[in-house]
Structure formats: C-alpha cells, structure tokens
Amino acid sequence: MSETxxxxxxxxxxxxxxxxxxxxxxxSEGLAEAWEQEATRYGLKGKVHDMDGFDIKSMAExxxxxxxxSTWGEGEMPDNAEDLYESATSxxxxxxxxxxxxxxxxxxxxxxxxxxxxxxDMGGSRIHDRVDCDVDFEMPAEEWMKGAMPKLACVxxxxxxxxxxxENMKAHAAGIEIEVPVEAAEGPVATxxxxxxxxxxxxxxxxxxxxxxxxGYKQNSYCVKCGKYTFHWHGSSPNNPDLYPNYxxxxxxxxxxxxxx
Numbered sequence: 001m002s003e004t005x006x007x008x009x010x011x012x013x014x015x016x017x018x019x020x021x022x023x024x025x026x027x028s029e030g031l032a033e034a035w036e037q038e039a040t041r042y043g044l045k046g047k048v049h050d051m052d053g054f055d056i057k058s059m060a061e062x063x064x065x066x067x068x069x070s071t072w073g074e075g076e077m078p079d080n081a082e083d084l085y086e087s088a089t090s091x092x093x094x095x096x097x098x099x100x101x102x103x104x105x106x107x108x109x110x111x112x113x114x115x116x117x118x119x120x121d122m123g124g125s126r127i128h129d130r131v132d133c134d135v136d137f138e139m140p141a142e143e144w145m146k147g148a149m150p151k152l153a154c155v156x157x158x159x160x161x162x163x164x165x166x167e168n169m170k171a172h173a174a175g176i177e178i179e180v181p182v183e184a185a186e187g188p189v190a191t192x193x194x195x196x197x198x199x200x201x202x203x204x205x206x207x208x209x210x211x212x213x214x215x216g217y218k219q220n221s222y223c224v225k226c227g228k229y230t231f232h233w234h235g236s237s238p239n240n241p242d243l244y245p246n247y248x249x250x251x252x253x254x255x256x257x258x259x260x261x
Contacts, residue, residue: 006172009165010043013157017044017149018062022051022069022081022115027137028105031068035145041173042153052080056087060094063159064152065124067115068141071106081111088118095124097159101148102130105137127151127161 017039021032029050036046044064051069059065072078077085100119104112109132116130128151131144150173154165 006165006168009156010153010169010172014063015043015045016062017046017064017066017152018049018059019046019066019068020049020051020054022067022078022084022111024070024072024078024080028068028070028078031103031137031141032066035066035068035149038145038149042149042169043172044149044153050080051084054084056084056091057094059098060096063097063099063155063157065098065100065119066103066148066152067100067112067119068103068105069111069115071104071109071111075108075110077111077114085111085114085118088115088122091122093121093123095119095122098122098124099127099152099155099159099161100124101126101128101144101152103141103144103148104130104132105134105141107135109134125161127155 019032019035019039021028023029032048036048039046069081070078076082098119102112102116102119104110104116106112112130112132116126120126128144128148131140133140133144150166150169151161151163153169153173154162156162
C-alpha cells in the first residue's frame with residue numbers, strides 16, 4: 001500500500017479528525033485550535049469539540065480522535081471534562097472503529113492517563129503513544145502532534161489504519177512531490193507519475209507590537225511586565241523561532257522573545 005496515490009487517498013471519503021479538549025485555563029483549547037488548522041496539510045477536516053456537552057456515544061462513529069486534556073488540582077479532570085469522563089467509564093465497548101491518541105497536560109498528567117486507559121477499555125485502537133507534557137507543554141505537544149496526525153491521516157474511510165502510507169503522508173504534508181509507479185493500458189510499464197504538492201503559504205515574522213488579529217497558541221500565565229494572569233498569544237510553530245519570534249501579552253501588549261530550548 002506504500003505506492004497508493006496519496007493525493008487521491010486524502011481527497012476521498014470521510015476525512016474528519018475530531019479533536020476533543022479538556023481545559024481549565026485555556027492551554028488545551030489553544031492547542032486543539034492550532035491542530036485543527038494543521039490538519040488541512042494532511043488532507044483532514046479538523047473539528048474541535050469542547051468536552052462540556054459532548055455526547056460520548058457519538059464517538060462510536062468517529063474513526064479519528066485526538067484528545068488533549070489538562071489535569072487540575074490533585075490529579076482531577078478539568079471542570080469541562082468531568083461529566084464526559086463519567087459517561088465514558090460506563091459507556092461500554094463502543095469504539096470498534098475509533099483510532100485515537102492522547103496528549104496529557106498538567107501536573108502528573110493524570111487526566112490524560114485516565115482518558116488513555118478509558119478509550120482503550122471502550123474498544124478504541126491507540127494509534128500513537130500518549131505524551132505526558134507536564135507543565136512545559138509546548139515542545140513535547142508539538143512533537144506528539146507530528147507523530148500522531150500523519151498516522152491518523154492514514155486511517156481510511158472504514159476506520160482501518162494503513163501504516164505503509166505514513167512516510168508518504170508526511171512527505172505530502174511537507175509539500176514534497178511523490179513519484180508513484182503506474183500501469184499503462186497494455187500492461188505494467190516502469191513509468192512514474194508526479195503528485196502535485198499541497199501549496200505552501202509563506203509566513204512572515206511578527207517583529208513589532210500590533211493588534212491581536214492573528215492566530216496561534218493561547219497560553220495562560222503571568223505576564224512578566226504587568227503581572228496580570230491572562231492569556232498570551234504566540235505563533236503556531238513555537239519550535240521555529242524564525243517564523244513567530246514574539247510572545248505578546250493580551251493584557252498590556254508587552255512583547256518578549258520566546259526562548260527556544
């Protein structure tokens with residue numbers, strides 16, 4: 001299956017990717033929104049769901065699920081995830097076609113660990129190992145997304161994971177042309193067919209203070225200048241300082257350089 005025409009694969013059938021977030025301070029929600037945009041590079045249609053009010057039974061019809069959930073207090077679910085988790089623990093084995101992966105945030109990451117076990121108990125297939133991000137979450141969450149999303153993108157319309165497609169899917173998302181052997185009308189011929197790459201949009205640095213009219217991660221923390229506990233904006237590629245070098249407080253507008261470790 002590694003020679004499958006990726007462009008055709010990503011344009012046919014159900015390509016929904018359901019991203020559920022459990023968030024107390026906004027970090028998980030910000031990641032879910034960023035990954036919704038990232039999904040388009042893999043031919044996926046990202047759909048973000050707040051866990052509050054989500055019907056656990058509807059997950060039975062979902063073939064691709066990402067969960068990002070923080071931990072609150074002494075290993076507790078965030079407020080918007082409590083009811084859904086209680087429903088999930090008693091839902092039974094309803095996830096026979098669901099492929100999932102979990103990103104856990106917060107101290108000890110207990111809520112994410114609980115979701116990981118519960119979705120497996122419900123019959124779901126763990127397509128990529130859980131990541132436990134603890135407090136400094138941006139970099140490990142980004143690396144986890146880069147591993148989980150191409151695999152989820154290789155789940156076909158029936159819910160079957162096609163692992164032989166993963167490397168070609170990564171190349172497709174990166175805009176690299178893939179050559180696929182094709183057959184002529186009168187028998188196999190060693191010819192190749194170039195697959196057009198997905199157009200890439202040029203990104204420019206944000207070097208000056210400006211209005212909050214751009215998208216990116218939202219992270220709740222204390223501003224180092226005004227001391228206000230508020231959310232900050234920073235760019236959608238925190239591991240690439242050349243793309244989004246600034247970190248901006250929405251409260252007072254203070255900008256500082258992101259430290260990339």
